[in-house]
Amino acid sequence: MKKFLNKKEIREILGVGNRGWTECNFAVHTFLLGDWMSNLADDVAYLLENNVNILVYSGDKDFICNWRGGESWTNKMKWSG
Secondary structure, eight states, rough: OHHHHHHHHHHHHHHHOOOOOOOOOOHHHHHHHTTTTOOHHHHHHHHHHHOOOOOOOOTTTOOOOOHHHHHHHHOOOHHHH
C-alpha cells in the first residue's frame, strides 16, 4: 500500500502534492487523542446547512473505528437535507 500511495500519479489524483504516505502518523494521532469522544453532530449539521460538503468516514474494516456508531449518528442527525 505504501508503495502504491507514494506513486507520483496517485498523489496527483489524490491532490496531496509531494506529501508521502505513512500508515500511522504518531504526531497526528497524538493531536487527535483529545477528540476521542466528541459529539460533532451539531458542528457537521451547521456546516451542511451552510453548503459545506462533508465526508464522515468510518472504515468498516477498521478494527478500532466504531463504524456502526458513525452510521447511526449521521442517520439520526437533524438538518434540512
